[in-house]
Every structure is written in structure tokens, then in C-alpha cells.
Amino acid sequence: MYSTVKMLHSYWAYLVLFMIVVATFNALIKHFGKKEYEARDFRVALFTLIVTHIQLLIGLVLYFTSPNGLQNLTSNGMGGLDNVAETIGC
Numbered sequence: 001m002y003s004t005v006k007m008l009h010s011y012w013a014y015l016v017l018f019m020i021v022v023a024t025f026n027a028l029i030k031h032f033g034k035k036e037y038e039a040r041d042f043r044v045a046l047f048t049l050i051v052t053h054i055q056l057l058i059g060l061v062l063y064f065t066s067p068n069g070l071q072n073l074t075s076n077g078m079g080g081l082d083n084v085a086e087t088i089g090c
Contacts, residue, residue, distance in 0.1 A: 002065045009058045016055045023048040 023045050030037050063069040 002062075002067070005058065005062045005065055009055070009062050012051075012055050012058055016052050019044075019048040019051045 026041055026044055027037075029035070030041060
């Protein structure tokens with residue numbers, strides 16, 4: 001399950017990036033073109049919001065199913081995070 005969720009999370013990020021770019025350019029074109037923000041534009045923004053929140057939820061599922069995520073935190077407590085911080089140089 002972990003590898004499937006990880007793959008889904010990785011590929012979903014491209015959809016998120018694409019939708020953010022589309023929504024941003026759409027908003028900029030409407031703003032600088034002095035055009036009315038129509039129902040279609042609200043739907044694009046809403047779909048972008050939904051896609052990004054799904055990415056967040058997939059990331060949370062990935063964290064909780066990860067061998068280094070919740071399992072490490074519950075076995076070592078918050079003090080176990082110091083070892084990780086030392087490893088990455090924080």
C-alpha cells in the first residue's frame with residue numbers, strides 16, 4: 001500500500017502544479033484584462049482548491065503508512081526526532 005500511495009502522491013503533484021498554473025494565469029488574464037470573473041473561472045479555482053487538498057490528504061495518508069512516519073514517532077517519541085534532525089544537519 002505504501003508504494004501505491006507514494007506513486008499516487010508523486011504523480012498527483014503534476015496535476016496540482018498544472019492546475020495552479022492554469023488558475024493563476026486565468027486570474028491574471030481576467031484581472032489585467034479588466035474582464036468579469038465568471039462562473040467558469042470560479043469552477044477552475046474551485047477545482048484547483050479541491051486538487052490541492054486531495055494532494056494534502058494523500059500526503060497525510062502517505063505519512064501515516066510510511067515506515068519512517070508515525071511508527072517512528074510512536075516508538076521513539078518526540079525525542080526520536082532529534083536523531084533525524086542531526087542526520088539532515090538542522
